[in-house]
Every structure is written in C-alpha cells, then in structure tokens.
Amino acid sequence: KKKTCLKGLYEEALIQFEKIEDTDFQAMYQLGVMHYDGLGTKEDPERGVEYMKKILYSDSPEARHLKFAAAYNLGRAYYEGCGVKQSTKEAERLWLIAADHGNPKASVKAQSTLGMLYSVSVLKDLKKAFFWHSEACGNGNLESQGALGVMYLYGQGIRRNTKSALECLREAAKRGNIYAQGHLVEYYYNRKFYSTAVAVAKRITENDDIDMLAKVTDCLPRYVAKGVAMAAFYLARCLQLGLGVQQDQAAAKKCYSKVTEDLLLLIHREKTGHIF
Known part of the structure; x- marks a missing residue:
C-alpha cells in the first residue's frame, strides 16, 4: 500500500516537473534522477544522463547550484556503465569536478x-x-x-x-557507522577486551537489515555488510570459547552462519554491479 502511494506521488511529481523543465533547472534535475532510477516512470538511464549533462554544461547562472550534484550523478552513471559506456576514468574526472578540491559547498x-x-x-x-x-x-x-x-x-x-x-x-x-563499529569489535577482541567486544557486537547483530542501515546512515551497503559480518564473527568466537560471555556452542554456530550469509550477500552485490 505504501509503495502504491509513493508510486502515485512520483507519477504526479513527474507530470508537474515536465511542465516546467524548460525553464526550471531544479525540475530538470529531479527529472534526471527520476528517469535514471525509475521513480514514477519506466527506468530510462540514458534520458537521466541527458538531463544531468544539460545542467552540468549549461551557462545559465540558475544551473550553477546544481552542477556539483549533476557531476556526481554523471560520475555514478559512468562508473556503473548505466546510461553511458562504462569508464572509470570518466567517473573519476566527473567526481573530481563535483568534489571541487574539498569545497564544503560542493x-x-x-x-x-x-x-x-x-x-x-x-x-x-x-x-x-x-x-x-x-x-x-x-x-x-x-x-x-x-x-x-x-x-x-x-x-x-x-x-x-x-x-x-x-x-x-x-x-x-x-553516529551509526556499522563498518566502524565492526572494526572496533575486532580491535577490542585482539586486545582481549572480550566483554566490551561482545557488548558492541551484540548491538550490531541485533539489527542486521543491511539496506535499511545503509539508507539510514547514508553509507554503502557493502561496507555495512562488512561491519555486520565482522561483528558476527568475533561474537561467534567469544561464544565458542567463552570469552567475555558464557560459552554457548549453539549460539556460536548461529553467528558463524550469519557471517556466511553476509559474505554471500557481499559477493552478490559485487556481481550485480553495486557501486564499490
């Protein structure tokens, strides 16, 4: 029901943006995103790329505030080879434009x-x-x-x-970075702070919806999955050996299975072209 509602909102937004796209660069940008990602319309990455190029290479002062975002999105398209021929070098060039030497407004x-x-x-x-x-x-x-x-x-x-x-x-x-949390678990484990490692690992593995965590933190799903896998592995070791927690072979086995699931998810993401 929620998806149907969102679809209707996107479709209505698409109609309104198309009415003003020739005079409004913000509408042009939104149309580029919607066509590239298939929001409210059939996915059409080539068309999405064209909108972003119009913004990036426009001489209009009204397009200036959108150029960094357009360059980032074009870089993503070239890196993924979606809507354009794949080119890591072109992605790098566009991302360097978008990053603008570290300008905080870029x-x-x-x-x-x-x-x-x-x-x-x-x-x-x-x-x-x-x-x-x-x-x-x-x-x-x-x-x-x-x-x-x-x-x-x-x-x-x-x-x-x-x-x-x-x-x-x-x-x-x-601040919620799961990858950082996973590395802290490893750090605590290697320095034999087992109870701390267990406490942090348990918090990570309680909520392991990778895509949801990635969306909430705006972090790449691949690295979120790595953080969860690291936490599950060291929690399994502690449970197996009784380090910082009561020994529990059944719970350890379950955690090791979780590690395998996360690694398989990582392999799948890499095969299906998720960025990085």
Missing part, C-alpha cells in the same frame, strides 16, 4: 566516493584515498569518518596512529 558525497575509488579500484592510490576521506570527513561525511579510522588503524595512506584511529572510529560508531 558534493561531499563525491569527496567520499573518491576516497572509496582510490581505495579499491584500478586507480588505487591510498594517499589520494586518505586525502579525499579527510576532506569529506571534515565536511561531515559519516562514511569517510569510519574509513579514516581504519586507515589510521592500519597505516593505509598515512602513518599508523592508534589514537587518531580510535577517535575516528568511536565518533563514527557513535
């Missing part, structure tokens, strides 16, 4: 995405990844705050700094 999402891009893709460069995650974190991005914590913890792109790592991870975890 696309902070693009800044964080560049951090991810330079961490895992063929363009891997951990120093660049650290730079962009630092910019995005400074501009309030939760995903990058967790990523910075991990980079400090393991000396990736920056000299290892446990104090800075824990500051980033704990603050990101407090």
Whole structure:
C-alpha cells in the first residue's frame, strides 16, 4: 500500500516537473534522477544522463547550484556503465569536478566516493584515498569518518596512529557507522577486551537489515555488510570459547552462519554491479 502511494506521488511529481523543465533547472534535475532510477516512470538511464549533462554544461547562472550534484550523478552513471559506456576514468574526472578540491559547498558525497575509488579500484592510490576521506570527513561525511579510522588503524595512506584511529572510529560508531563499529569489535577482541567486544557486537547483530542501515546512515551497503559480518564473527568466537560471555556452542554456530550469509550477500552485490 505504501509503495502504491509513493508510486502515485512520483507519477504526479513527474507530470508537474515536465511542465516546467524548460525553464526550471531544479525540475530538470529531479527529472534526471527520476528517469535514471525509475521513480514514477519506466527506468530510462540514458534520458537521466541527458538531463544531468544539460545542467552540468549549461551557462545559465540558475544551473550553477546544481552542477556539483549533476557531476556526481554523471560520475555514478559512468562508473556503473548505466546510461553511458562504462569508464572509470570518466567517473573519476566527473567526481573530481563535483568534489571541487574539498569545497564544503560542493558534493561531499563525491569527496567520499573518491576516497572509496582510490581505495579499491584500478586507480588505487591510498594517499589520494586518505586525502579525499579527510576532506569529506571534515565536511561531515559519516562514511569517510569510519574509513579514516581504519586507515589510521592500519597505516593505509598515512602513518599508523592508534589514537587518531580510535577517535575516528568511536565518533563514527557513535553516529551509526556499522563498518566502524565492526572494526572496533575486532580491535577490542585482539586486545582481549572480550566483554566490551561482545557488548558492541551484540548491538550490531541485533539489527542486521543491511539496506535499511545503509539508507539510514547514508553509507554503502557493502561496507555495512562488512561491519555486520565482522561483528558476527568475533561474537561467534567469544561464544565458542567463552570469552567475555558464557560459552554457548549453539549460539556460536548461529553467528558463524550469519557471517556466511553476509559474505554471500557481499559477493552478490559485487556481481550485480553495486557501486564499490
């Protein structure tokens, strides 16, 4: 019923936006998003891309405030190869435009995405990844705050700094970053703070709806799933060995099964082209 209601709202919005698209760049932007993602209309990524290009390459002052968002969305299209021919280099170029040297008024999402891009893709460069995650974190991005914590913890792109790592991870975890929470569980377990590791892991595994958690925190589902899997694994170890919690082989087995499910979900997401 809720989906039907939303569909009706999107369809009505589509009609209204189409009436003013020639004179209103905000309407043009919304139409681009709706056609690209199939909201209120049949999915048409090629058309969505065209709307974003019109905004990005427009000389009108009225389009200026939408250019960063349009460049980010075009970068996403090129990275995914959806609506255009796949090109990681073109995605990088567009995301660099959208990130605008770390400008807080630019696309902070693009800044964080560049951090991810330079961490895992063929363009891997951990120093660049650290730079962009630092910019995005400074501009309030939760995903990058967790990523910075991990980079400090393991000396990736920056000299290892446990104090800075824990500051980033704990603050990101407090704000709901599941990936950061999973790494804190691992940290506590490895330092034999078993009861703390168990307490944090239990909170993570109580709510394991990956897509819902990703939406609420605006973090990538892949990294949310990794955080949940890490928490489930160390909770299983503690339950199996009786570390910081009463030994419970049945509960441990259930947690190990959860780890397997999360890993299979990660593999599926990578095969179906989810970004990063």
